[in-house]
Amino acid sequence: MRLKEHQLAEYFSYANGQLLWSGGFNKGKEAGSPRPDGYRIVNKFKVQYYVHRVIWCLHHGELLDGMQIDHINGNRLDNRIVNLRAVTAAENNKNLALSDANRIGVLGIQFNTKHGNFTARIRANRTLITLGTFGTLLDAVAARKSAELSFGFHPNHGRQPRAA
CATH class of the missing domain: 3.30.730.10 (AP2/ERF domain)
Incomplete structure (x- = not known):
């Protein structure tokens, strides 16, 4: 199940590189938790989503099939929108550590x-x-x-x- 842009705005907001909950008792708190591989994930409807992908979709709409989100500076926890770019796998491989x-x-x-x-x-x-x-x-x-x-x-x- 993919969250659509209008659904994202209903559950999440963005501020200073962080994905925040928009409602409920967690309103205003940072959404998600870090994984051992360095990415941050959030659970919604029993599905895990990468926080950087949710943030991208909040700003730019749904991500096209086959596209990836690259953390430009290589820091997987730096989810500021200026640090994210939509790229193909080949383009992403041209920004490796x-x-x-x-x-x-x-x-x-x-x-x-x-x-x-x-x-x-x-x-x-x-x-x-x-x-x-x-x-x-x-x-x-x-x-x-x-x-x-x-x-x-x-x-x-x-x-x-x-x-x-």
Whole structure:
């Protein structure tokens, strides 16, 4: 069951990045609770909704099928409307944080211990593209950042992971 825009306004309001209950004994209190994955959810009619999606719909109407809501700064609890944007899955993947497992500190760069050089790669349009092999990390990073720019990656792509 999907909540429609007019139903959302009946049960919820928005203020300062928070989803608030509009009525009942919880009126004015923040709606929902945080999940272990960092998102905030709210229950209504025995269905769980992501708070950021409810906030988006309150402001912009129903979200089109296949669209996702991206937290621009990567903070899943920052549900200010200026931090939310509707994107496709492919666009959302162009605004990822650096993995905790990344040892180099930059997405798409690998160190080749046998040859002592760095390889830069990027995945764009479902294709893995090797950008080249470089003698220095700085050169490999420059190639990767240039490719991110040309393929329309978000400036926040590759940011440091959020603190747990």
